Amino acid sequence: MTAVPATPAPARAARAGALRAVLRNKLALVAISVLAVMVVLAVFAPLIAPYDPAAQDLLVRLRPPAWAAGGDAAHPLGTDQLGRDILSRLIHGARVSLLVGAAAALLAGVIGAIVGLVAGFVGGWPDRVLMRLADVQLAFPSILLALAIVGFLGSGLWYVIGVLGFTGWVSYARVVRSEVLSLRTREFVTEARAIGVGDVTIMRRHLLPNVMAPLATVGTLHVAAAIVAEASLSYLGLGVPKQTVTWGGMLSDGQLYLGTAWWVAVFPGLALMITALSVNITGDVLRDVADPKAYRS
Amino acid sequence: MSALLEIEDLRVEFRLDTGTVTAVDGVSLHVGEGETLAVVGESGSGKTATALSVLRLNPEPPCVYAGGRIRLDGRDVLGMSAAQLRRVRGNEVAMVFQDPMTSLNPLKRVGAQIAEVVRRHQGAGRAQAREAALAALGEAGIPDPRRRAGQYPHQLSGGLRQRVMIAMALVGRPRVLIADEPTTALDVTVQAQILDLLVDLQRRHGMAIVLITHDLGVVAEVADRVVVMRHGRIVETGDVLDVFERPGQDYTRELLRATPRLERA
Numbered sequence: 001m002t003a004v005p006a007t008p009a010p011a012r013a014a015r016a017g018a019l020r021a022v023l024r025n026k027l028a029l030v031a032i033s034v035l036a037v038m039v040v041l042a043v044f045a046p047l048i049a050p051y052d053p054a055a056q057d058l059l060v061r062l063r064p065p066a067w068a069a070g071g072d073a074a075h076p077l078g079t080d081q082l083g084r085d086i087l088s089r090l091i092h093g094a095r096v097s098l099l100v101g102a103a104a105a106l107l108a109g110v111i112g113a114i115v116g117l118v119a120g121f122v123g124g125w126p127d128r129v130l131m132r133l134a135d136v137q138l139a140f141p142s143i144l145l146a147l148a149i150v151g152f153l154g155s156g157l158w159y160v161i162g163v164l165g166f167t168g169w170v171s172y173a174r175v176v177r178s179e180v181l182s183l184r185t186r187e188f189v190t191e192a193r194a195i196g197v198g199d200v201t202i203m204r205r206h207l208l209p210n211v212m213a214p215l216a217t218v219g220t221l222h223v224a225a226a227i228v229a230e231a232s233l234s235y236l237g238l239g240v241p242k243q244t245v246t247w248g249g250m251l252s253d254g255q256l257y258l259g260t261a262w263w264v265a266v267f268p269g270l271a272l273m274i275t276a277l278s279v280n281i282t283g284d285v286l287r288d289v290a291d292p293k294a295y296r297s
Numbered sequence: 298m299s300a301l302l303e304i305e306d307l308r309v310e311f312r313l314d315t316g317t318v319t320a321v322d323g324v325s326l327h328v329g330e331g332e333t334l335a336v337v338g339e340s341g342s343g344k345t346a347t348a349l350s351v352l353r354l355n356p357e358p359p360c361v362y363a364g365g366r367i368r369l370d371g372r373d374v375l376g377m378s379a380a381q382l383r384r385v386r387g388n389e390v391a392m393v394f395q396d397p398m399t400s401l402n403p404l405k406r407v408g409a410q411i412a413e414v415v416r417r418h419q420g421a422g423r424a425q426a427r428e429a430a431l432a433a434l435g436e437a438g439i440p441d442p443r444r445r446a447g448q449y450p451h452q453l454s455g456g457l458r459q460r461v462m463i464a465m466a467l468v469g470r471p472r473v474l475i476a477d478e479p480t481t482a483l484d485v486t487v488q489a490q491i492l493d494l495l496v497d498l499q500r501r502h503g504m505a506i507v508l509i510t511h512d513l514g515v516v517a518e519v520a521d522r523v524v525v526m527r528h529g530r531i532v533e534t535g536d537v538l539d540v541f542e543r544p545g546q547d548y549t550r551e552l553l554r555a556t557p558r559l560e561r562a
């Protein structure tokens with residue numbers, strides 16, 4: 001294993017080409033930077049946030065943002081109805097949003113990839129059963145299903161992740177299945193069987209790596225959808241418990257004051273929108289980069 | 298010469314929604330150690346379906362082995378369990394496919410793909426499998442095997458890729474090699490090199506070769522015996538020289554006439 005260079009030169013060139021393609025795209029660069037900042041904020045929230053997000057100070061309640069009339073530089077984005085610092089709450093809220101988005105997409109991706117691989121590769125009745133299940137899942141309004149499950153099991157971060165994961169696998173399964181349908185007739189799969197490789201190993205080692213690119217693309221889109229879905233659930237009071245700071249919960253709090261104190265609801269809404277948009281743009285870029293024909297002349 | 302691989306009255310059907318297609322209809326053939334049998338015929342004559350049947354590689358469903366027997370060293374291949382079959386595949390019987398462009402996994406280094414065969418069948422460790430892969434690449438006439446082993450399929454030319462396929466087929470020291478149009482996708486000079494390589498490796502390891510082709514020039518060059526197929530049936534079989542000099546069937550004569558020659562007619 002030692003004598004061989006880690007990466008052959010042309011592969012390195014291909015990867016450099018992918019990197020260049022990303023750098024050329026200004027919008028992509030912005031989106032990825034925004035996401036990077038969000039992740040850093042979320043990870044180091046207690047260190048970065050100027051205040052404890054739960055600390056109330058009724059003397060400064062509903063203080064407008066610093067630049068507005070009556071604003072206070074101590075609370076750059078203002079305070080909510082209990083005098084809690086909105087900037088600090090946004091920073092802490094990013095933790096839940098990003099965690100739920102990433103974990104739900106991962107869970108759905110794992111389920112969807114397995115279902116898609118089996119359906120596409122095995123075919124026959126397992127394929128028909130799995131795809132009918134997917135149709136049923138798709139026909140069922142997932143937010144309603146999420147409501148029902150959270151209503152039964154109670155709310156909590158892991159329930160929300162579970163619900164969004166288990167309701168989101170269909171698009172992954174469909175994409176993987178259709179890719180596998182075209183891959184399994186390729187000769188290298190027959191070749192793998194001809195050297196005595198078993199079905200499970202073929203799926204894991206030969207098919208899965210070849211569907212990773214589309215899988216990742218669906219994944220990023222799902223991250224954005226899951227972030228919004230979590231906010232919706234929290235807004236409805238069925239997501240994460242009230243004492244955890246979430247953007248959806250902040251929106252829900254703020255709507256009562258929209259007429260008098262717009263900043264309480266607008267900032268979490270903006271944060272949600274910017275994050276979802278950044279994730280979506282990143283997903284688009286990822287799809288372009290994953291297709292070698294897009295940047296190789 | 299005892300028959301190492303023996304196919305007896307094989308019947309292979311594809312049961313499609315639109316009806317049943319009999320791809321192989323009562324084919325019998327045999328090949329012994331150190332012998333080369335050529336199977337020739339036009340597209341759709343059932344030569345590839347026959348070849349894939351030996352390792353039961355036809356997609357089931359829709360494929361059904363409706364009748365006959367395939368014996369490998371006396372053991373019934375069609376009656377084998379999936380696990381038994383996996384031990385035969387790539388180990389006792391290996392295949393080389395037509396299109397080296399699509400027969401290799403595009404995302405894995407070629408050295409690793411060859412090493413996989415060794416690890417699977419000989420239970421070798423990583424380093425050992427790697428050494429075996431390098432040796433196989435060298436044996437298949439690939440210059441600088443160490444560098445090539447670390448490359449991906451798209452970085453190799455068609456001729457090199459076919460050599461990689463041959464290295465992969467031979468690294469397990471199979472007793473039977475089935476080559477399904479191994480030179481069709483290659484240009485003429487490379488074709489000759491690959492055929493020479495096969496003949497040379499056969500001489501050294503004494504394996505049996507079943508060569509599927511529609512190129513009668515290739516047959517004349519390397520085969521001992523020939524089987525001519527059409528519409529899933531064998532129309533003629535015999536020694537290469539006999540068949541070429543005294544074709545017994547109109548179809549064989551036509552095939553021979555369809556082969557371009559250098560001399561003036």
